[in-house]
Amino acid sequence: MSLHPLPLPDGAACALIGAPGSGKSTFAAEIQNLLLDARLSRNLRVVVDSTNLHAHVRAGLLARARYWQRPTLAVLFDVPLDSVQARNADRGRIVPPDVVRDLHRLLPSTDQLAAEGFARVYRISEIVSPLPVEQ
Structure with missing residues (x-):
């Protein structure tokens, strides 16, 4: 996964939103090291x-x-269902495909998230290169 800058204001609460297998944990792991020192030393994010x-x-x-x-941001994992299902099938913790499908249908729109009160909504498709299937 190749990350583009994701500006997180000091003290921001950032929610990663998406179905199982969409890449949320992979994304979080990629940014974790960058944010860990700041989070632990200053509790900013x-x-x-x-x-x-x-x-x-x-x-x-x-x-x-x-x-x-605190400001709020959302990262919407707008990953197509077929990609999510493929990633899920290759995970150690496989979620039943019908559950993944049902959860994927619950993805909110960026407008919905903004209406709920998120100050900024990022779509994962706009901030990272295509997510690879985990091996």
Whole structure:
């Protein structure tokens, strides 16, 4: 995975949103080392690695960020279902394909995420080169 810069404001809460196998954990692992020192030494950023596909889950994150007066960002893993299914099939923790399909259908739009209160929404397709299937 080749990352393009993802500007995260100081103190931002960033949610990674997508179906299992879409590349959220891989993305988080790639940026983890870059953010780890800053996060540990100054507690400036939080990346929430979960599907975050249900609005009520995102609402809880948004509420906590508002409470602490932190900016909120979302990274929408807009990965096509066939790519997600292929990546999922090659994972150590395989999620049943029907579950992946059902969760993939829950992907919100960027407009929906903005309407929910995310200050900035990034689409993974715009910030990384195509995600490879994990080997």
